[in-house]
Amino acid sequence: MTRRTERQILSDELFKAIFIQLLVETDEELLQLEDLLEDEEDGEEEEEELDDPLSHVLLEALAELYSNRYTIERRSILKTSDNLDLLLHTYKVERPEIFRSFVRMSPEAFDALVSAIEDDEVFTRGDQTPVTHQLAVALYWLGHYGNAASTVKVALWAGIGYGTVRLFMKRVMEAVCRENFRKTVMAWPSDDTKEHAMDWIEENSCEAWRPGWLMVDGTLVPLYSRPAFFNNTWYDRKSNYSMNLQLVTTPDLRIIDFAVGLPGSQHDATAWKDTYIYQNHHTLLKDGEWVWADSAYPLRKWCQAPYKSCVVMN
Template identity: 50%
Template sequence: MRKKLQVLPTRRQMTPAAEDDENMPISDMLMLGLISLHAQRYLNERRVIPKGNILSVLLEDWKTGFPDFFRSYLRVTPATFDALLDAIQDDPVFHNNSDTAEQLAVDSQLAVALYRFGHYGNGVSVRKVGLQLGLGFGTVVKSTRRVIAALCRDRVRKSAIRWPTEEEKEQAKEWVEEHSCPAWRDGWLMVDGTLIPLYARPAHFGNNWFDRKSNYSLNVQTCGLSTTESVFQAANTMQLRGRKLRIPSEFVVLLPNGEWIWADSAYPLQLWLMAPYKAPMKFQDWNEIFNYYVTNVRVRSEHAVGYLKGRFCSLHGLRLRIDDQEHIGFATYWIIACMVVHNFAMVHERNIDMDTDAFFLEGLQHVQAEVAEAGAIDADARDIELAAAEERRCEIKEMLFDFLRTENSNDENDVA
């Protein structure tokens, strides 16, 4: 049985009141501190946390009294949630004008969608979300679809995912110039690709989704600035197959006066798209220095992708079935909706220190793990390639020796 700590007398009670505290020995000061700790038991004030139905507690008690809990569940601050709610609540998808089939409140539907965006694995399944939030399974599905439709509506999407203004463009150029050289300031834009793994092999052209990491995934391309962790253009390569993206088809207008985009070595070199050197040229001295500065500039695109995935963990492993073309479209809209909310939050959460933000740190760890894994895969592939090349070289060498042995044998026969 746990014994209750006895409250000991304080220093004032143990010594005369006239004693000067400045003459107090350090040992006595430490003892007083320990006595105070034992008397109070807690360093911080205890908080009574309301509990009950998660959805109700989230939108009522935690939203006002425990914003840290609210953000951990819905991945945005209460202020961002309210602003996002104002932006989508008038969308026609939330107003069916039915007297018999009344919808769930818009704020509850938004909370359901954000909860699913922010979790992955079994925790984001319809059954688990329905049981966790106390909703019907059909309500979870319909709420998510309605919110995604509202977020991907042109009015909301284009306000969040947009081309940078001239002021933002100039700030990005100044950042690039500061971190490289003045001649590089026109390379103010970054592009990066990331894989969104799927939880199961798609039934719709399944083998086409198999990636170099031995997963089934969507390949998403994102564009961003060096001065922000927002993304302002995205494309799912499976959804847009056979269609032209805006930047490659309009780069003369979008990137005037010789401006260009920075990319990694996986992208093909273009007049408007600069990438670091690949092996074996990257091992040359000056090329190594060039690659170092390119990496130093475009690392912010890695941060942007990491922040996005850190905020919305469903992008770590998308729990959606891909059985037909419509499912591909829904998966694409899911990703775009996450980007819309992320960019919206970046505007309304400027006071949050990114260096200590749990979402950013989590995403950064995820990106670093991806880079390390990709490096290991590339190294393994290179080892396999070298082994095959060495075997081929041995075969060619043996061909030469066989020929020489035959020639020597023929010469000996002629002499005989």
């Protein structure tokens, strides 16, 4: 259930009081009008009341409520950007292992990601914090879970406002979810890359397995809480609410395709049907080439688990 703020609660109560008071005052005016008509017939006159009706007082209280941003006195919180500056200017250069522990990627990968998204239109609207800072905050947030992932903790660590954390994340996700970004960072491997992958497979297994130069596997991305829509379908076999993520990589762990969005209860054999490779394997993979998979995936000529006793050839 959505949490209601103190302002919303007070506002609703005032609206109810105003509505009821207007009904009461309307009834009183009708009665006074009847009395006035009777007095006029009798030749009597009454003095008019000058006091403001209660409804006006309630309206003024409502106006006062909306004239102030906060209903209680606000006290500023002492914050500093030293942590973020230390991460981006010291750890990134001198201690890359510490940098990686904060943003879950190497400095080289971080710089490459900045270069890929910094020209996106979402970062060109008005004066903004540098993209490096926005990306670092977003990755730091994504790299934590539970209480450590609260916007309060992230905001205090980075020395920014609570709402700014969400704004940075929104911009970064908007940039990386664009179709042109996906096409730029996940192009189909070149012939040299494919040959290098096949060489690695042959060196670490055998010549017969050389054509299996791609690998697919699924993982579950835990969700903070049960989603509001189709809630229980997100409940997975590990007793968590999660999202199914399918990754297709080369042996050096370079991601060349992915599928995400299905609930965690979805089986890998079904979830990976959303990948581009599954839907276009007949044109992407040459005759004899296949994708390595585990026992969760249905065996095909182009998708095999060579350690199985039976391989379906179709």
